[in-house]
Amino acid sequence: METANNQPGTAKIDTFLSAPAFAVVGASDDERKFGHKCFVSYLKTGRKAYPVNPKVETVLGHTAYKTLKDLPEQIQSISIITPPVVTEAVVDEAIALGVKNIWMQPGAESKLAVTKAEQAGINVIYGGPCLLVTLGYFG
Secondary structure (H helix, E strand, O other): OEOHHHOEOHHHHHHHHOOOEEEEEOOOOOOOOHHHHHHHHHHHOOOEEEEEOOOOOEEOOEEOEOOHHHOOOOOOEEEEOOOHHHHHHHHHHHHHHOOOEEEEOOOOOOHHHHHHHHHOOOEEEOOOOOHHHHHOOOO
16 A cells, blocks of 8 residues: 555565565675665675676675576565666566566666556565665665
């Protein structure tokens, strides 16, 4: 159930976080970037996470995958930390792969990406809530 200003209820977040593994699209070794912080948040909370970034070979020593389809297992939940135009392409790939949950971090979302994902029946979190706050990221 959505609340004011597109803020999701806890059920949407709980569903997202109940996945056995996660992909972080836009993961980075650059400590200043949110893609780095999101990936670290998953690891620090004991979650299995895969970095997805076509521009690098590794992130924090973990093999980085070029696209979602390159991942070694099917992923139910993905965090997206990319420019909105890239997010739209990632959503298309996620739909094709049967991803069930997408968390578009603040600044990554676009109206088109959200609409496409929702029309495909994906649990979409967007519009303000941040994974870093939810998982208690402190750097």
